Amino acid sequence: MPKMKTNRGAAKRFRRSGKGGFKRSSSHMRHILTKKSSKRKRHLRSPQQIAECDVPSVKRMLPYL
Numbered sequence: 001m002p003k004m005k006t007n008r009g010a011a012k013r014f015r016r017s018g019k020g021g022f023k024r025s026s027s028h029m030r031h032i033l034t035k036k037s038s039k040r041k042r043h044l045r046s047p048q049q050i051a052e053c054d055v056p057s058v059k060r061m062l063p064y065l
């Protein structure tokens with residue numbers, strides 16, 4: 001029986017959290033940062049939890065995580 005393949009794009013974007021969910025980083029932090037407020041940039045630095053409806057598809061993409 002062959003091994004299942006991990007989706008490499010998903011592996012670079014998601015990490016498993018302590019309670020079994022998945023963490024992701026925020027978007028909008030790559031460029032055009034001068035017009036964004038310090039508060040907005042500070043909040044974008046913290047990791048976010050992915051939505052509950054997306055957990056099954058991420059689990060399918062990351063079978064060994």
